[in-house]
Amino acid sequence: MERILLKPGITIRGRWYGGEYRVIKLIGSGGTARVYLVRDLSDGRKYALKLGSDMAGVEREYKVLSSLSSIDYVPRVYVRDDCTIEGRKRFFFIMDYLEGENLKKLCSTRRIPQGTTVEAAAITAVICLFLNHRGLYYCDIKPENLVFDKTTGNLYLVDFGGVVGAGQPVTQFTPAYDRAGWGSGQRVADESYQIFAILMMLVDLLLDGIPEVGRDLEALKQRVNKTRLSKGLKKVIIKGLDVENHSLKGLVSDLRRVLRMADGVGEGLNQCSTDVLINAGLAASVAFFIMVLVFIL
Amino acid sequence: MGGQLTAPMELKEIIVITDGKSNVGGDPAGAALLAHKKGIIVNAIGIMDRGETEEPYIELENIAKAGGGICDIIPLSMLGYSVQMVTMQSVQMTIERAVSRQLRQITGYSLEDMEPDSRSRILEYIQKVGNEVSLKCVVALDCSGSMRSRIKTALGSVQDLLISLKTRKGRSYLGIVAFPGGAGRDSKVISGFTDDFDQLALRLNRIKTGGPTPTYGGIVQASCLFDGETRHGDSFLASVYPEEGDERSFIL
Known part of the structure; x- marks a missing residue:
């Protein structure tokens, strides 16, 4: 299970693409990743952020989602990036939050x-x-x-x-x-x-x-x-x-x-x-x- | 692997499954370190109840750290998922590391230091290799007294792993080690490496629980399997344990 649990209010900063996302709450936990509701500090909008330790797994899912981005019943994905939390390397991507x-x-x-x-x-x-x-x-x-x-x-x-x-x-x-x-x-x-x-x-x-x-x-x-x-x-x-x-x-x-x-x-x-x-x-x-x-x- | 392009690469893994802290024998992390020096990856899966102390958790993390593997702490209900996930993911991770090391030698950057767009292709390749590489894996299963109520689920999760291994493109061999090993021994080989998973599934039925938790012995035994050896299992406090034939004895 993913070890890191982010508390509301924490800001995640992307290493490569510079995005900043403030955690609002946890919305789901899977095998090796967790999904958070976050606010993108650049546009103020809400997104879902999936964060995991498995670099290949996060990348694969991002790839799959981006290849399906034109389809209505699949959440649209935007950017993926790396970050360091509590000294550990983590990988994440940003997608639409489904209310x-x-x-x-x-x-x-x-x-x-x-x-x-x-x-x-x-x-x-x-x-x-x-x-x-x-x-x-x-x-x-x-x-x-x-x-x-x-x-x-x-x-x-x-x-x-x-x-x-x-x-x-x-x-x-x-x-x-x-x-x-x-x-x-x-x-x-x-x-x-x-x-x-x-x-x-x-x-x-x-x-x-x-x-x-x-x-x-x-x-x-x-x-x-x-x-x-x-x-x-x-x-x-x-x-x-x-x-x-x-x-x-x-x-x-x-x-x-x-x-x-x-x-x-x-x-x-x-x-x-x-x-x-x-x-x-x-x-x-x-x-x-x-x-x-x-x-x- | 200089020159031996035809020789297939083979990964070696140990998966330790336990529900508690080692309480007899040497330091499990030491055994994991020795195994890792022989090129074996040691992973640790801990079955934890709610509100458990941190101690067994730290020990498992140390085992995985020393063994270059993954540590997963989960409730019993997630064991089946965890065993196959840890096995497959540690294969990926091992290849990822090897590729990353090569990359650093060639380019000066590791995989993590590459921009996500550029490393994406390499990750795809790693996944392909991970599925095709041949794999030798030992499950070292805690069969101590505290596992009694959990052993059925644990054995189910091993059978689940067999189902998953069958779907790999590369060859997979699995061995099973139980710790303790009954009759006052710290460990016992339930099955050596085999790809006859039906036969192996039958052997699982022989496993019985009871006794302390000699995690060190379990890892050493598992590591010996890779050398084609079977340890007899070190005796620990043999006199404390009931003689054979005693109804309380835990014959495996």
């Missing part, structure tokens, strides 16, 4: 309709598909990494530290969502790795936690089958966890079909209107992503 909450927090603090959760999973699949086409495989799929931005109403993917090329080893993952941990394939980046993670996330969110089955995939499928989720949805989940060569594109259309069916997710869709904010954001995102999907496929 919103992640899916994990949203799901735990208020009632999110099932339909919205399914929608979020579908959007995640579309984003992955989009990145895959650029040779960038986002594999650390988890609700903490999906952020709804309040200002734009869009869903964003955050934390690109674990993005790798096709067929490369996956280094960042959530154990419960990792197919290798379930004895169902290798820990390498491909579409079915992502499908597995997306569906596990869906199961986790819809059933308030993945049932305790001791990493026995068959047992998990049986448990899912016994739940009160709609038949259509159960079928999509079980099929997706099973079939090796099932495609992300197929997953998206399966999830969309489930959503279209009137009783698609049981109690789901009727209650969607209860959360206008999220719903509006999602609708906008979905429209955009379907457009993107049509465009790239």
Whole structure:
């Protein structure tokens, strides 16, 4: 874990490009890095600053983010630099601060309709598909990494530290969502790795936690089958966890079909209107992503 | 490596996993220093409860410092992540250092002294090499009494490491050393270097916990594995420990 924890009020100075950033608060901690909300002293605006000890890791993530800078659902990145804190060398980059909450927090603090959760999973699949086409495989799929931005109403993917090329080893993952941990394939980046993670996330969110089955995939499928989720949805989940060569594109259309069916997710869709904010954001995102999907496929 | 362009480079690593301070045998940092002099990188992972004293933390930092490796202090829940992260990252770091040293010889600047835009390409290259280089790694696992409730997670994290190592492009060999080693010994080889990870996973089941924490012995034993030797494990206060056959004995 990253050892350094910056206190609010501390100023970070970039060694090469001279930027000065005052720490407002910590907003996230990952394996080898932390993310802070900071104020850029040159323009007075708020940004997110990711600071870590792993030079190569920080550089790689910066590179990935800059290659995606034209894409709406990826935080825009600006500058990366070095600094020295408490006598230790650290590496950081500056990106857009998303004023919103992640899916994990949203799901735990208020009632999110099932339909919205399914929608979020579908959007995640579309984003992955989009990145895959650029040779960038986002594999650390988890609700903490999906952020709804309040200002734009869009869903964003955050934390690109674990993005790798096709067929490369996956280094960042959530154990419960990792197919290798379930004895169902290798820990390498491909579409079915992502499908597995997306569906596990869906199961986790819809059933308030993945049932305790001791990493026995068959047992998990049986448990899912016994739940009160709609038949259509159960079928999509079980099929997706099973079939090796099932495609992300197929997953998206399966999830969309489930959503279209009137009783698609049981109690789901009727209650969607209860959360206008999220719903509006999602609708906008979905429209955009379907457009993107049509465009790239 | 003058002239031996065909000879593949091989990295040597030890990963010490412990939940406390060494309480018997020599100074673990001394053992790490000796190992490092033989070209081995020694990393230390500490499983820490909340509110623990600083002492074990400092010891682990000293081990990593003397061994040229990484120190990671984490709660038990993050052990699986940490073990594979530390293993892979210390490979990167080792190559980073070697490249940096070469750079300094040639240009007078190390990697850190280069402007981020210029070093970016070199870092990409390092990553590629890191994935392709062959790796010999020993996990030295604390199996003392205090690990009893944690050993299942710890073994799970070793199996997790196996899964990750399989995905590397370069060859990977793993060995396992337990400390203490049972029957009053400070350490025991659970498995020598192997790339048969299924077989190795089976051997993990033999590990039992109990006794003090001879971290020094664990590191020395792990380091000996690289010379193709198996130490018998130094005896410590043998008389205090129950005879074989006693139900309290911790036979590994």
